[in-house]
Every structure is written in C-alpha cells, then in structure tokens.
Amino acid sequence: xxxxxxxxxxxxxxxxxxxxxxxxxxxxxxxxxxxxxxxxxxxxxxxxxxxxxxxxxxxxxxxxxxxxxxxxxxxxxxxxxxxxxxxxxxxxxxxxxxxxxxxxxxxxxxxxxxxxxxxxxxxxxxxxxxxxxxxxxxxxxxxxxxxxxxxxxxxxxxxxxxxxxxxxxxxxxxxxxxxxxxxxxxxxxxxxxxxxxxxxxxxxxxxxxxxxxxxxxxxxxxxxxxxxxxxxxxxxxxxxxxxxxxxxxxxxxxxxxxxxxxxxxxxxxxxxxxxxxxxxxxxxxxxxxxxxxxxxxxxxxxxxxxxxxxxxxxxxxxxxxxxxxxxxxxxxxxxxxxxxxxxxxxxxxxxxxxxxxxxxxxxxxxxxxxxxx
Numbered sequence: 413x414x415x416x417x418x419x420x421x422x423x424x425x426x427x428x429x430x431x432x433x434x435x436x437x438x439x440x441x442x443x444x445x446x447x448x449x450x451x452x453x454x455x456x457x458x459x460x461x462x463x464x465x466x467x468x469x470x471x472x473x474x475x476x477x478x479x480x481x482x483x484x485x486x487x488x489x490x491x492x493x494x495x496x497x498x499x500x501x502x503x504x505x506x507x508x509x510x511x512x513x514x515x516x517x518x519x520x521x522x523x524x525x526x527x528x529x530x531x532x533x534x535x536x537x538x539x540x541x542x543x544x545x546x547x548x549x550x551x552x553x554x555x556x557x558x559x560x561x562x563x564x565x566x567x568x569x570x571x572x573x574x575x576x577x578x579x580x581x582x583x584x585x586x587x588x589x590x591x592x593x594x595x596x597x598x599x600x601x602x603x604x605x606x607x608x609x610x611x612x613x614x615x616x617x618x619x620x621x622x623x624x625x626x627x628x629x630x631x632x633x634x635x636x637x638x639x640x641x642x643x644x645x646x647x648x649x650x651x652x653x654x655x656x657x658x659x660x661x662x663x664x665x666x667x668x669x670x671x672x673x674x675x676x677x678x679x680x681x682x683x684x685x686x687x688x689x690x691x692x693x694x695x696x697x698x699x700x701x702x703x704x705x706x707x708x709x710x711x712x713x714x715x716x717x718x719x720x721x722x723x724x725x726x727x728x729x730x731x732x733x734x735x736x737x738x739x740x741x742x743x744x745x746x747x748x749x750x751x752x753x754x755x756x757x758x759x760x761x762x763x764x765x766x767x768x769x770x771x772x773x774x775x776x777x778x779x780x781x782x783x784x785x
Contacts, residue, residue, distance in 0.1 A: 461519050464644050468512045470589050471647055475505050478582045485575035489568035492559060493661045493681040494575050496552045500657065500689060503548040504650045507541030511647060514538075531739040535703045538646045542693045542700070545650075549686040556682040559675075567678050569668030576661035583655035590648050642703075642740040646696055653692045657685040699740070706736035709743055712772050720771065721747070724763050726755035728784055735774070746778040757781045 479501040486494035514537030522529040664681035668674055701707075708714050712735050721730045729750035737743050745768055751760055761779050768774040 461515050464515045465512060467590055467644060468508050468515065468647060471586055471651070472505055472508050472512070474582055474586050474589070475501050475508070478579050479505065482575055482579060485571055489571040489575065491567045491572040491575075491661075491665070491678055492552070492556055493664050493678045493685070494572055496556075496682045496686060497576070497579060497654065497657055497661055499548050499552055500545070500654060503541075503544040504654065507544050507650065508647060510537045510540050511644075528738050528744075531742055532703075534642050534739045535700055538642050538696060539700050539704075541646055541650075542696055545689055545693055549690050553683055553686045556679045556686075560679050563675055566672050567668050567675060569665050569670070569672060571665075572678075573662055573665030573669055576658050576665050580655065580658035580662060583651055583658055586651045587648075587655065590644065590651060642696075642699065645699075645740070649692050649696055653689050656688065660685050660688075703737055703739060708735045709737045712743065712774075717768075717772065720767060721749070721764060724760070724767060726752050726760050727764070728752045732780075742776075743772065743774045744776045744778075745774045746780075748780040748782055750782045750784055753784055 482498035514533045517530045520530045733747040
C-alpha cells in the first residue's frame with residue numbers, strides 16, 4: 413500500500429512539473445506516457461550498457477584463458493581441430509572487444525553532426541565481429557585442405573580430448589554467465605506486441621483521466637520485456653558455436669585416441685565445424701542487413717500501425733509513413749498526417765505520439781501536419 417502511495421506521489425510530481433500554474437498541461441510539453449517512457453528508456457539504456465559491459469568483460473577473461481590453453485595444447489597435440497577452436501576463440505575475443513567498444517560508444521550523447529547519437533556503432537561492431545568469424549574460418553578450411561594433401565605429425569588424441577573437454581566446461585560456464593535474456597531472432601525482442609489487440613478504448617481518448625490511469629499506464633510500460641543489445645546476441649551466438657565445436661573436437665579426440673592413424677578425422681572435424689561456425693552467423697547477418705537497410709522492424713505491423721493511427725479521432729489521413737530502427741530496440745517513426753477541419757494540431761500530435769509509444773514503444777516520432785484540402 414505504501415509503495416502504491418509512493419508511486420502516486422511520484423507521478424504527481426512528474427506530472428506537475430509538466431503542467432502550468434492552473435494545473436493544465438501546456439500544449440508544447442510531452443504527455444504523461446511519453447515523459448515516463450523517455451525517462452524509463454534513458455535509464456533502461458544505461459542499465460543495459462552497464463550489464464552488457466560486465467557480460468562482455470567476463471567473456472573476454474574466460475576466452476583468453478581457454479585460448480591460451482588450447483593454443484599450447486593444440487601445438488603439442490599436433491591437432492588442427494584444437495587450433496581451429498583456439499583461432500575461433502581469438503576471433504571471439506577480438507569480436508567481444510569490438511562489441512565492448514561499440515557498447516561504450518553507443519552511450520555517448522548525440523551531437524549536431526550525429527543527431528541520432530552513436531547507437532548504430534553497435535550494428536557496425538556486430539558486423540565486424542561476424543566478418544572476423546568468416547575470415548578465420550576461411551583460413552582454417554584452407555589449412556585443413558592443405559594438410560589432407562600434405563600429412564604432418566600424428567595427432568595426440570588423448571591430449572586433444574582433454575583440451576576440448578576443458579573448453580566445453582568453460583563454454584558452458586559462459587552460457588550461464590550470459591544468462592537467458594538474449595534473443596537470437598530480430599523479431600523476438602518485441603516489447604509490447606501482445607497489446608496489439610483491440611485499442612478502440614485508447615483511440616477515442618489517449619490522455620489518462622486521472623492519477624490511477626497514469627499509474628496503470630506506467631506500470632504496463634514497465635512490465636513489458638526489454639530489447640537486448642545486438643552485441644550480446646552476437647556474443648551468445650559465438651558461445652553456442654564454440655560449445656558445439658568443443659563437443660565435436662572431443663568426439664574427434666576420442667576417435668583418434670584409439671585410432672591415431674586416422675588423421676583425416678582431425679581435418680574433417682576442422683572443416684565441418686568451420687562451416688558450422690559460418691552458418692551460425694546467418695541469423696545475425698539478417699538482423700544487421702535489416703538494420704542497415706532501415707527495414708521496418710518485424711515487431712511493428714506497419715498495416716496495423718497505419719490503421720490504428722487513422723482511427724484516432726480528428727485524424728483524416730496518414731501517408732508517407734516510415735518506421736525503422738537505429739539499432740535493436742531503438743525504433744524511429746516519421747509520417748505525414750491530414751487533420752479534419754477545426755481540430756487542434758497539437759492535440760493530434762500528442763495522440764499520435766501516445767499511440768506509437770503505448771502500442772509499439774516507438775519513442776522518437778516525427779509528424780508533419782498537413783491541412784485538409
């Protein structure tokens with residue numbers, strides 16, 4: 413009960429700061445939903461960056477340890493498969509470092525030259541990380557093919573198995589370290605798609621009528637699932653790929669432990685898991701391509717959005733509607749609207765912003781108002 417009263421008191425203060433002396437909201441200020449969302453969005457971004465930084469730093473430490481062990485062990489065991497795993501870990505460490513830098517830079521304030529801020533660097537960091545996987549995998553496939561035609565020293569299967577088992581344990585720890593708040597599909601970070609059902613009650617009048625309604629709106633917004641940093645999604649892909657590769661190297665090591673003359677097993681394992689590592693990057697490449705091409709995010713149904721806007725009282729037509737994302741979870745919208753005669757344009761602008769925010773959590777909305785013909 414006390415928490416409820418505290419929340420109401422907090423809402424009063426925030427709403428009061430946005431209102432004039434008569435208790436009426438100034439037309440130029442933001443609405444309650446928008447003001448709360450922007451505050452929450454800013455705090456959420458800071459928390460996500462802090463959490464992402466901690467996770468990436470932990471992964472770098474884990475992977476440097478495993479990489480050192482696998483490099484030394486792979487040379488002693490004469491196993492290209494183990495060295496393949498070590499090389500992938502090296503590319504992962506470099507990729508995580510790039511991601512760490514991108515997460516840090518994405519928190520910089522926007523400037524006149526970069527008015528959207530530096531969030532797009534998260535996407536570029538993820539792209540560079542994927543490119544490293546392709547480069548390392550290509551080199552290892554080439555080396556494996558070369559060794560097939562020019563066999564080298566026998567592989568120590570027992571040592572190969574032990575090193576791969578150690579790598580498997582560390583990779584499993586890394587999966588637990590990242591946790592379960594990741595998302596491997598570009599549409600799965602949809603925060604409020606469950607609210608796409610009938611919004612007629614909101615369309616008629618989106619302004620909260622009292623403090624209780626304001627409290628409900630804030631609570632509903634807070635309870636929605638939050639988007640995941642694209643670099644953490646990429647890191648999770650790296651870890652899962654390495655974990656499966658460690659299992660494969662263990663199997664190959666066990667075979668060569670009992671059949672040391674089967675050198676081809678080590679080479680086939682290298683080729684197979686290099687190709688597997690490449691295949692795991694495809695979902696991430698799709699997300700990156702969609703973001704760079706400014707495709708409408710999959711969690712936004714553009715037809716429903718347009719119909720919902722047209723249903724707002726006082727709005728005659730919506731056209732030139734564009735929705736895109738700067739990075740995962742940071743969605744931008746621009747549109748032209750035609751008003752019905754005698755409608756207050758500031759009121760309509762607020763309604764459009766509130767609808768976009770409450771339905772799709774689109775915080776950055778630009779509206780061009782056109783008079784009715």
